[in-house]
Amino acid sequence: MAVQCWLDSLKNAKKTALLQDGKRKVHYLFFDGKELAEEYDTKTDALIVRKWRVKNALGAHGPWETEVGETAPCTVAALDPELIKENSSNPLFMRKDTKTSFQWRIRNLPYPKDVYTVSVEPTERSCIVRTTNKKYYKKFSIPDLDRCQLPLDSSALSFAHANNTLIISYKKPKEILAMEQELQTELKKIKVTCDGDVDCKTQ
Template identity: 40%
Template sequence: MSYANWLTLIRNAEKTSMISGKVRKIHYTFPDGNEMAEEYSMETGVVLRRAWKRKRELMGEPQWELELGEPIKNPAESNNFVVRESSEQPVLTKRITKKNIEWRIRNLPYPIETYSVTANPDTNNITVRTSNKKYFKNIPIPELDRCGAKVNQGSISIHHQYNTLIITYKKPDILCEMEVAVLRELQEVETETDMDDLLNDLLRK
């Protein structure tokens, strides 16, 4: 996929919008029947949570699959974004900031020298492995696929604290540009809050 293709998908999707506190929630229905739900901070314009409901060919209701953001642990809080965590097994979560993509893998008690985090340009993902062979994970980066960028080893940094491995990936400029372009598209979606001031603030920074 490319930057232009992703924007075309966003434009062609049926979209609804609502405000809940300081969060704007957008629901997309794409021409192929897939659905996406996003939550944006009204203060920063950064996406806080994204989930997908993929259309199924067979019987059964598809479930929401969380792409980024912290899971909602209490199903009573929402019908969407429900993901259950284990208290003992490693748990991977993902968040977006203005400049970075960040993953946190909880329940990894090993010292930082145990971890190897490598970029795989052929598959456009990141591999996490431990020298003691206790953990292995391939982490996709759909944001890079959508803007047509390749994963870069030099953009990766890692930190370890409180039994959590923190992986930070610096966004390429084209991804930052695409995110602003998506916000421009969302200005056209009827909502209770005007997005013009938010977009102008982002463009000034």
């Protein structure tokens, strides 16, 4: 079963963990050289960040690709205030999960809720956001379901709109919830390094 295969690959990866600023930071190194970095809230075990890095054909490390959490702002944009000014009103897409749902937030979308449609395209294994005013279109996948080869279910999808932000939720299937719970048990067995004033004994 694909869910078990993925869980086994996480268990078999070389892992190191660090406690810092109320977060458990876990680094995975897979046999194929791929790297995965995750950050969890130590109180709730909620996933805050997930990033991937792969080596290129020459064996050099590529950039970190953010799957969950906010992407660090581009250094060029930080150096050029004009660039920030120009881009500040563009829609900003990011994923921020809850314990029971995969969740995406698209900021800077001022249109009322009835303008949006969010649908699942099972054959393309993706979700699509459209607006009736043709002002915004976004197609995105759910890597967690792809890795575990689980089907997309339109009834799991819902959305809300508030403060110029479209919030899309996809209820996690029971297989994912069970896998995440088992993974948390596994991660808590890793000997952690503490950074700063954290008392490791409390973990």
